[in-house]
Amino acid sequence: MNFNEMVYEIAAQIPPGFVMSYGQIAGLIGNRRASRAVGYAMMRCTRKNVPCHRVVYRDGSLASGGAFGGEGRQRALLEKEGVTFTEDGRIDIRRHRYRPPIASRAS
DNA sequence: ATATTGACGGGCA
DNA sequence: GTGCCCGCCAATA
Numbered sequence: 001m002n003f004n005e006m007v008y009e010i011a012a013q014i015p016p017g018f019v020m021s022y023g024q025i026a027g028l029i030g031n032r033r034a035s036r037a038v039g040y041a042m043m044r045c046t047r048k049n050v051p052c053h054r055v056v057y058r059d060g061s062l063a064s065g066g067a068f069g070g071e072g073r074q075r076a077l078l079e080k081e082g083v084t085f086t087e088d089g090r091i092d093i094r095r096h097r098y099r100p101p102i103a104s105r106a107s
Numbered sequence: 108a109t110a111t112t113g114a115c116g117g118g119c120a
Numbered sequence: 121g122t123g124c125c126c127g128c129c130a131a132t133a
Binding site for chain 3: 001004026031033034035037038040041044048093
């Protein structure tokens with residue numbers, strides 16, 4: 001499951017205060033359509049040192065109901081890192097979307 | 108080997 | 121702008 005490793009690698013590159021969408025990670029890997037698979041991989045990332053809480057939906061909404069062990073768990077972590085939320089309860093993705101330099105790293 | 112599920116994304120109403 | 125439906129990939133049964 002090299003796919004999973006790649007997802008973890010990219011997610012780990014997300015700096016504090018920034019977030020990436022599943023689809024964006026999927027694109028960096030090489031499969032832009034694999035957004036679902038990326039999320040699936042993230043689901044079991046708890047065993048890794050990966051800030052999976054920085055991975056959100058393309059529209060800035062967080063993961064489905066309490067996927068981190070708490071409904072407000074992810075939001076709390078992100079806010080603590082400096083991520084600003086809108087009144088809709090969504091991340092201001094416009095500002096916090098992380099842009100990788102170029103090194104997509106897909107070796 | 109096929110079928111179903113799941114932390115998604117994009118397109119259309 | 122939001123909401124619903126379909127399609128994509130990978131993993132599990």
